[in-house]
Amino acid sequence: MNAPSITTAGQTQAVTRAFDLGAALKDSLKTALIMLGLSIPILAYKTDQSGADLFLTPRWGLVAIICAIVFGMRLVLHAFTASRAYRQATPSSHQATEPVHAEPSAFQHVSKFAIPFFLGVALCFPVIIYLIQGGLNESRYWVDLGILILTYVMLGWGLNIVVGLAGLLDLGYVAFYAVGAYSYALLSTTFGLSFWICLPLAGILAAFWGMILGFPVLRLRGDYLAIVTLAFGEIVRLVLINWVDLTNGGAGISSIPRATFFGIPFTAGEGGFAQTFGLEFNGMHRIIFLYYLILVLALITNFVTMRLRKLPVGRAWEALREDEIACRSLGINTTNTKLTAFAIGAMFGGFAGSFFAVRQGFVSPESFNFLESAIILAIVVLGGMGSQIGVAIAAIVLVGGPEILRNLTFLQAIFGSGFDPNEYRLLLFGAGMVAMMVWRPRGLISEREPSVILKERKAISGSLVKEGHG
Amino acid sequence: MRWLQDPILDVQHLTMRFGGLVAVNDLSFQAGRGDITALIGPNGAGKTTVFNCITGFYKPSEGMVALRKPDGSHLLLERLPGYDINWKGKVARTFQNIRLFSGMTVLENLLVAQHNPLMIASGFTFLGILGIGGYRKAEKEAIEKAKYWLEKARLMHRADDPAGDLPYGDQRRLEIARAMCTDPLLLCLDEPAAGLNPRESLELNELLLSIRKDNGTSILLIEHDMSVVMQISDHVVVLDYGTKISDGAPVEVRNDPKVIAAYLGVADEEVEKVEAEIGA
Incomplete structure (x- = not known):
């Protein structure tokens, strides 16, 4: 990063004079012209319909305002970069004596407090929401949101094994989610198997499909692997749509049996959950149970992943990400190692899928499109590949953030009553992603934690850790 | 011979x-x-x-x-x-352009080299994940072996540093130590x-x-x-x-005219003589 500056006087002077107003104005003017060019097709005319006729309403005033804004912002950007370059080029008197990277890393900051904090919040979440909202029915929306976030946390953790640890770029992870969901849906509606039997079966089936995908694609690397996994995701979705006899096609499978409290159904009548435990019947019991179910499933995913990292297979995954050729020279069977990564990642996707089916009570191919894969991958990349806590934070931000934006109605007071923050969700989402990649290009938590230590625990800087080549 | x-x-x-x-x-x-x-x-x-x-x-x-x-x-x-x-x-090998697992610590590099025996000790992951079997003991032994090689390659003080942070000479020695951890x-x-x-x-x-x-x-x-x-x-x-x-x-190789010719080349007037010698 900031290399200790060995600046000569001449360089310093060059930088002090660097803010060249004339050049900055010229560049800003150019940018404004580009904006003007772009505005002509996009902004300058608005089509208004009056009866059957279409009118073009010119909006040159708006174009002028936008161009002026772009001009001003470009100028400010120039001033900002020039002053920053000046500051970096003139070393402060402390700089020479200060050790580089002496401050604790982001990982150490976060992991010390964040892990117990997040775990505590996650465990008490329904209680907190109950107390804040003042009633079970009122807290329904928030608990549902919690379930949604935790589902993505679990999917992120599952994909993290494949992408973060083994370094295999998988764009079709949602296929395993779909396999898990349809496994539960079909097994329970056809054979009447209970959720607790179907859950491991769904995981095994997804792992099996992970292996089936793994075999042909293991020769591929990088972009080619990404494209084939993407295609696999689409194939699974298209098969689900078109194999109408088995999957009921695009109409999906409905009336999937609900989850039971280890055999006790959440019903109002005789023998139901509420009656057995002497509670007043409330539909929220089931929702809260589902919340804790996905929390436990997610924590199991996390526990297994942490454990695998300390086992030879986990180290081999990471070694594979770092250097596949060196792995082979050390006697590691790279094919099998990659297959286990695919299979175990897929298994957790399958678990999450069967949870999805039991929560919704309805599955259709529409739920498993490419966007889902993209979101899960974005969670992993944004969180920092390989970092468990980073992935959890990214899932909260990426899934919870847009939902919270829905509720920012107070913004209407600022932008007028016609303002709907919901419409800007994706815009802000995109802007946030760009900002993240500018400031923390290796994800929220890029440091890698060693799996074994001899004397002293040191986090490994993200710049040394490789992303893998597929 | x-x-x-x-x-x-x-x-x-x-x-x-x-x-x-x-x-x-x-x-x-x-x-x-x-x-x-x-x-x-x-x-x-x-x-x-x-x-x-x-x-x-x-x-x-x-x-x-x-x-x-x-x-x-x-x-x-x-x-x-x-x-x-x-x-x-x-048979173990090192590479001309060093191939270490740069994002993993020196110790981890040496443990990856002992993948196969550790894999068996962890019951091909199935026993290891449940925490049964002798994996813990096997890992301890693997760390002992890694320590032996760290000592030998004089890298003990860098054991918990990422391999990519090591200076070039240390990386060379670490690669040899890693190859030796496979008992070749x-x-x-x-x-x-x-x-x-x-x-x-x-x-x-x-x-x-x-x-x-x-x-x-x-x-x-x-x-x-x-x-x-x-x-x-x-x-x-x-x-x-x-x-x-x-x-x-x-000593023989050093004085072999063919080797000298291959390495240094020969003067124009000697080409025929050398060619006759090496049978070209």
Whole structure:
């Protein structure tokens, strides 16, 4: 990063004079012209319909305002970069004596407090929401949101094994989610198997499909692997749509049996959950149970992943990400190692899928499109590949953030009553992603934690850790 | 010529073609058990190709690469899948451009090298994940072995640092230590002294000699640094344009006119004489 500056006087002077107003104005003017060019097709005319006729309403005033804004912002950007370059080029008197990277890393900051904090919040979440909202029915929306976030946390953790640890770029992870969901849906509606039997079966089936995908694609690397996994995701979705006899096609499978409290159904009548435990019947019991179910499933995913990292297979995954050729020279069977990564990642996707089916009570191919894969991958990349806590934070931000934006109605007071923050969700989402990649290009938590230590625990800087080549 | 009496590696008529290019042409040589054998030659002579054939990164177009186990049985390396050459054949190698797991610590690098025994100890992950079986004990032993090699490569103080942070000379030694953690019978080193200063080069010599003495590992090395080759090797094989031009003890090879011609070239008036000598 900031290399200790060995600046000569001449360089310093060059930088002090660097803010060249004339050049900055010229560049800003150019940018404004580009904006003007772009505005002509996009902004300058608005089509208004009056009866059957279409009118073009010119909006040159708006174009002028936008161009002026772009001009001003470009100028400010120039001033900002020039002053920053000046500051970096003139070393402060402390700089020479200060050790580089002496401050604790982001990982150490976060992991010390964040892990117990997040775990505590996650465990008490329904209680907190109950107390804040003042009633079970009122807290329904928030608990549902919690379930949604935790589902993505679990999917992120599952994909993290494949992408973060083994370094295999998988764009079709949602296929395993779909396999898990349809496994539960079909097994329970056809054979009447209970959720607790179907859950491991769904995981095994997804792992099996992970292996089936793994075999042909293991020769591929990088972009080619990404494209084939993407295609696999689409194939699974298209098969689900078109194999109408088995999957009921695009109409999906409905009336999937609900989850039971280890055999006790959440019903109002005789023998139901509420009656057995002497509670007043409330539909929220089931929702809260589902919340804790996905929390436990997610924590199991996390526990297994942490454990695998300390086992030879986990180290081999990471070694594979770092250097596949060196792995082979050390006697590691790279094919099998990659297959286990695919299979175990897929298994957790399958678990999450069967949870999805039991929560919704309805599955259709529409739920498993490419966007889902993209979101899960974005969670992993944004969180920092390989970092468990980073992935959890990214899932909260990426899934919870847009939902919270829905509720920012107070913004209407600022932008007028016609303002709907919901419409800007994706815009802000995109802007946030760009900002993240500018400031923390290796994800929220890029440091890698060693799996074994001899004397002293040191986090490994993200710049040394490789992303893998597929 | 004791390498003919008890060879650990017997390469016979090895040929490697890439399309029309013949990188190695009908090469035969033996490496003696307990010897340090050097493979030298000018740039592009095909030394690394020979290494890649021995260690399974290339499948030879023709020929045989046989490893003689201590009990006298032969193992044909060219028939094994690449990863089994290390595990079954007990041949380990390093790379010309260092290939460490740079984002993993020095200790982790040495544990990855012990993947196969640890994998068995962890019951192929199934027992390890449940926390039953002897994995914990096996891991402790693996760490002890790693410590032995850290001590030997003088990297103990850097054990918890990422391998990518190490200076160049340390990385070279770590790569050798990592290869040795797989308990090889034959250690193949691809230019271990490249980029080292004279002092580091001397330390490397000591390390290699002690590996041979204490661990009984035979060493096959490619090297350009003649101070290393002449000081420590027992047997030198010289390649030029994929064919063997000389084979013998270091002193013999050093005075071989063919080797001198290949390395230094010859004056115009001598070309015919040398050509007659080498039979070109």
